[in-house]
Amino acid sequence: MNTETLSETTNSKDLKNENHTQVVFNYIIFFGVNHHLIYENNSESIHVYINGNPLSLSAKPIIQDGRMLIPLRGVFEELGAVVKWMPAEFIIEITKDNIYIMMKSGSNQIKVNEKTYSLDTSPNIKDGVTYVPLRFVSEMLGSKVKWVKDTNSAHILTYDISTAT
Structure with a gap:
């Protein structure tokens, strides 16, 4: 894997993590911090x-x-x-x-x-x-x-x- 592909993969993972974090944040805001797991x-x-x-x-x-x-x-x-x-x-x-x-x-x-x-x-x-x-x-x-x-x-x-x- 070359450096450019590695960088794209890392950026893609970072973007997925950011999206996941945003989804979790939106869920907490919508349902409240005390909502049960x-x-x-x-x-x-x-x-x-x-x-x-x-x-x-x-x-x-x-x-x-x-x-x-x-x-x-x-x-x-x-x-x-x-x-x-x-x-x-x-x-x-x-x-x-x-x-x-x-x-x-x-x-x-x-x-x-x-x-x-x-x-x-x-x-x-x-x-x-x-x-x-x-x-x-x-x-x-x-x-x-x-x-x-x-x-x-x-x-x-x-x-x-x-x-x-």
Whole structure:
């Protein structure tokens, strides 16, 4: 490679870095400095199971702030909950038996019955899909969640595994 080609390659890389920096800067300005890091786990698919049965989701789970978020409807309706989305207010309501969960997209404050919890991540909307924290919501509905790193899977149990036959 001659010096002129090397210089063009370097300038091209510098330009891409500047463009990338500008995109990131615009994103921060548009969404705010405190917006959470969201990314899809592209290296491997994340699998979700309920009582050992694979769950088909409408969209891939995402990782946000080190936590798994899943599409709102699929899992929680499968757990017997009623899900209500109020788009004008960005409010999510999930009810099951005597449990009422209310959360707002972008807010880490989640209300369960009369108690408010502050989480280290918040529900969010990505590509028109509302994502909520899997473990917190599942456990508030009375289920257990186990992450199996080797298979990149979340297992939701709605019964006590020690008494299952």
